[in-house]
Amino acid sequence: MPSLIDLSIHELHDILSRRDVSAVEVTMAYLDRIGEVDPKIRAYLTVTPDKALTQAEEADKCLKKADDITPLTGIPMGIKDVICTRGVKTTCGSKILENFVPPYNATVMEKLEAHGAVMLGKLNMDEFAMGSSTENSAYYPTHNPWDLERIPGGSSGGSAASVAARACAGSLGSDTGGSVRQPASYCGVVGLKPTYGTVSRFGLVAFASSLDQIGPISRDVTDCALLLNAISGHDTRDSTSVPKDVPDYTASLISGLKNYTLGIPREYFIPGLDPEVEKAVKYAVAALESQGAEVVEVSLPHTEYAVATYYIIAPAEASSNLSRYDGVKYGLRAPDYKNLMDMYKKTRSLGFGPEVKRRIMIGTYSLSAGYYDAYYKKASQVRTLITQDFKNAFEKCDVIAAPVAPTTAFRLGEKADDPLQMYLSDIFTIPVNLAGIPGISVPCGLSSSGLPIGLQLMAGHFEETKLLTVAYNLELALGRCESWPLD
Amino acid sequence: MKITTSEIEHVAQLARLSFDPSEIENFNRQLNDILGYINKLEDLDTSLVEPTTHALELTNAFRKDEVKSSLPVEKTLSNAPEQEQGKFVVPKII
Numbered sequence: 001m002p003s004l005i006d007l008s009i010h011e012l013h014d015i016l017s018r019r020d021v022s023a024v025e026v027t028m029a030y031l032d033r034i035g036e037v038d039p040k041i042r043a044y045l046t047v048t049p050d051k052a053l054t055q056a057e058e059a060d061k062c063l064k065k066a067d068d069i070t071p072l073t074g075i076p077m078g079i080k081d082v083i084c085t086r087g088v089k090t091t092c093g094s095k096i097l098e099n100f101v102p103p104y105n106a107t108v109m110e111k112l113e114a115h116g117a118v119m120l121g122k123l124n125m126d127e128f129a130m131g132s133s134t135e136n137s138a139y140y141p142t143h144n145p146w147d148l149e150r151i152p153g154g155s156s157g158g159s160a161a162s163v164a165a166r167a168c169a170g171s172l173g174s175d176t177g178g179s180v181r182q183p184a185s186y187c188g189v190v191g192l193k194p195t196y197g198t199v200s201r202f203g204l205v206a207f208a209s210s211l212d213q214i215g216p217i218s219r220d221v222t223d224c225a226l227l228l229n230a231i232s233g234h235d236t237r238d239s240t241s242v243p244k245d246v247p248d249y250t251a252s253l254i255s256g257l258k259n260y261t262l263g264i265p266r267e268y269f270i271p272g273l274d275p276e277v278e279k280a281v282k283y284a285v286a287a288l289e290s291q292g293a294e295v296v297e298v299s300l301p302h303t304e305y306a307v308a309t310y311y312i313i314a315p316a317e318a319s320s321n322l323s324r325y326d327g328v329k330y331g332l333r334a335p336d337y338k339n340l341m342d343m344y345k346k347t348r349s350l351g352f353g354p355e356v357k358r359r360i361m362i363g364t365y366s367l368s369a370g371y372y373d374a375y376y377k378k379a380s381q382v383r384t385l386i387t388q389d390f391k392n393a394f395e396k397c398d399v400i401a402a403p404v405a406p407t408t409a410f411r412l413g414e415k416a417d418d419p420l421q422m423y424l425s426d427i428f429t430i431p432v433n434l435a436g437i438p439g440i441s442v443p444c445g446l447s448s449s450g451l452p453i454g455l456q457l458m459a460g461h462f463e464e465t466k467l468l469t470v471a472y473n474l475e476l477a478l479g480r481c482e483s484w485p486l487d
Numbered sequence: 488m489k490i491t492t493s494e495i496e497h498v499a500q501l502a503r504l505s506f507d508p509s510e511i512e513n514f515n516r517q518l519n520d521i522l523g524y525i526n527k528l529e530d531l532d533t534s535l536v537e538p539t540t541h542a543l544e545l546t547n548a549f550r551k552d553e554v555k556s557s558l559p560v561e562k563t564l565s566n567a568p569e570q571e572q573g574k575f576v577v578p579k580i581i
Contacts, residue, residue, distance in 0.1 A: 103562040196542040210541055239548040240541070308525045319502060326503070328575050333568035340578045344503040357504055361514065362521060364502040365490065378528050380538030385531070387539060420520050436542020461543065 004029040005166040006484070009075050009223040012169060016063055016074050023059035023074025027052050027118050030076040034120065034167045037486050041143045041152075043162035045081050046089050047121035052076065055118040062116055071226045073116035078168035080159045081122040082129055083214065084203035085109055092205050093125040093137040093155075096325050096332045096351030106203020107238070108172060108214055108231045115230045120168050123158030127353045128322065129179055129207045131155050132425050135416050136355045143412070144186060145485040146451055150409040153183030159217045160187035164452075165486050170218040170227055176208050177310050178404075178429025180215040181441040185404035185454025188443045188481060190224045190471065191217045195461050196436035197242035200235035208317035209240075211310075211433040220480055221442065221472045225249035228464065244462065252465040253472045257291040260470065263298035263397030268428055274407045280453040281403050284444035287477035288401065288470060298393040298400065302385045306431045307423055309386065312366050312379035313434070318356075319363025325351060358419060387435040390460070399470045400458040403428055404441045408451035428456060438464050442471045443481060490518055 004012070004026050015021050031049050038044050059074035079085060082092050084102035086109070091097045105113070112119070126136035134142040134157025142157040144150040145165035152161040156173025160183035163171050173180040175193035184191025192215045199214045206212065216227035232246045264285065269278060289295050327333035327347035334346035352360070366375035393400060405425055415422045432439040438461075441454035455474060459466045495511055495518070506514060560573050569576035 100566055103558055103565055197545065236548075236550050240543075240545065241548075242543065242545065302531075305528060305531065308528050311521060311525055312528075323503075327568055328577055330566035331568070337578065340580055341503075343578055345505045348503050349505045352504075357506075358514065358517060358521075360502050360504065361495070361498055361518060365494075365498045365518070365522075368498060368501060375525070377538055378533060380540060381533035381536040382528055382531060383539040384536050385533070387542070419517055420524055423521070434539075434542075 005033050008220050009169050009218065009226055010071065012075060013071050013073070017069060019063060023056040023063060023118065024053060026074060027056040027076050027120070030120055030168060037145070037165045037167055040148060040486065041145050041161050041165050041167070042140050043123055043142050043158040043165065043167055044078070044121045045091060045093070045124050045139060045158070048088055048119060051088065052118050052120050059116045059118060068116070070115040070230070072112065072230055074118060075169050076118045076120045077112060078120050078123045078159060078162045078171040079109070080125055080156050080171070080173045082125060082174050082205045083108060083172060084205065085119065085122065088122065090122065090205070092129070093127040093139065094351065094353065094356070095138045098332065100330055102203070104203065107200035107235045109203065111231050123156070123162055123171060125158055126155035127356050128205070128318070129155040129174055129176055130318070130355050130359055132178070132182060132422050133410070133415065134158065135412065136353060138353050141412060144409045146188065147409065149411055150451070151186070151412055153186035153409060155179040156217065157183050160184050160189055160191065163187070163189045163217050163219060164484065166484055170216060170223055172214055172231070173217050174204060175213055175215050175433065176211045176314060177433050178426045180217060181429050181439055181454070181456060182405050182426065184217055184441040186409035186452060188452030189217055189219055190221055190440065190442055191215060192224050192228060192440045192464070192467070193432060193438060194228065194232065194464060195438045197240050198462070198464070199231050200233070200238040200241050202235055202237040206321040208314040209321065210317060211314060221468060221475050222250065222253055224440070224471070225253060225468050247465060249464060249468055252468040254469060255473065255476055257288060257293035257470065257473050260293040260399065261397040262288055262293045262295045262470070263393050263400045264295060265298050265300045265303070265393065265400055265402055267300050267303040268402040272406050273403060276447045277403050277407060277453050280445035281401070281455055284455040284474055284478070285401055288474055291473040291477050293470070296397055298396055300389040300393055300431065302382065302389050303431060305382050306386055306434060307427050309379045309382045309434060310430045311362065311423055312375050313383065315359040315363030316367050316376050317363070319360045319367065322356070322360055355419065383434050386431050390431070390435045390437060394460045398459065398466050402456050402458070404454040404456040405429070408447050408453060432458055437461055438467055440467045440471050442474050444474065444478065490515065490522060
């Protein structure tokens, strides 16, 4: 019999509801696993064993009475440390929030608690979700469980690494320019960025408000659908949340892709794309064809402008959002200062790391007097062109298939001194955020050195069901991952 | 467009950040690299393109104007670096 930590969420649910095992036993197994592997991968910033065991005991009461059971009852989850958790430190990977204990829960936490899920702890990330490697965490970098000398991706590096290392059954991350999909690809797990407005951002610490979405990370596509069912839905506390009924996403887990057209964007197969990634992606496309999909070439002509567009819009929004860290209402206040202005400057200069300062500077510059038209307005116009590219492509296909990232996971330190090279690693994930459409990363193979490669699937607004159907068929065609790292 | 050291100092003031001279030099190089890359947007003629500020066509999200319970003052102040008599304490301004 496989050990408890090897099971997916839906497999755990089966044995929990049969009462073959208790929620406390499952939680204990995960806490032991964290003790065993987390010193190597450092995915967690905070582990909450007491809270987890209390929640597991509550779940066991429901399971015993066979009352109020959901697919997540007693399932141990990890949460990216950018999501507010009542009474549990939420640092955003930043020194400026080192001691911040939210007095309220994010909507997604209320939903997970209402579904009976267990929280194991808070997961490491690039500071304020700004980064692609988790090296920008103010605390420590997270290591990729498949190769400890490599980065797990980012910014939700802890969320992806912990799922791959079986240090939680599933996790939540956030995705502003690829921060769920890219680490999911590098760690060989499933990661979904929902359509903008599908999941409430209430209690998600803001980075770039017009791009941020919370998304699930899991070991298979079925788990992804179950988590999406739990966290989606309209919320009056987020004015950008969409008033729309949530479908049962598990209904899209059906075999066969007859009547599906898959678009392959020629602009995603460029020099700089690792030949091994290209090979794995093409193999995955062929596998989807064997499941019945028709494959056509499509064009997204403004792809090459996406990174430049993003690095105006996201820092501009960030510079505004992060002005709230001023040493007054919460977070750090510098110890010595002469007056109010001096306190602001010292607090922010002490509390923010270099990448966050860099982005605040870019954002402030691009919004400052005289530059608005040249930068922010221009980028917002190119954003329209990128969105239009997708609309045109979706007239010819249901789902677009492409690489998630140009390479596999890179080495720790490899791009740390070159911000622009780091930004360019998000070239294939950023367009999805700019257009507000959903995207998913699904494992599609390993490189010759044993590093995971992901296939990215993209669909029109609110077409998560199509994404999940295609992702599920890829999993059926290629088989689920049988050997996880750090065994 | 190239950003100068004095512009960086001005922007830092706007952003309420301070840097020592060696940091400014490093920032200058990195920001110019990034802005140099960003300038590729100038290749595109966007004179007839409407800007996008929001990915979805949602307009005002209204709700009923109802009184609801909110966080109590002591919880709201619980993370403040300095507080007194139910208020945030800031350095003297006047």
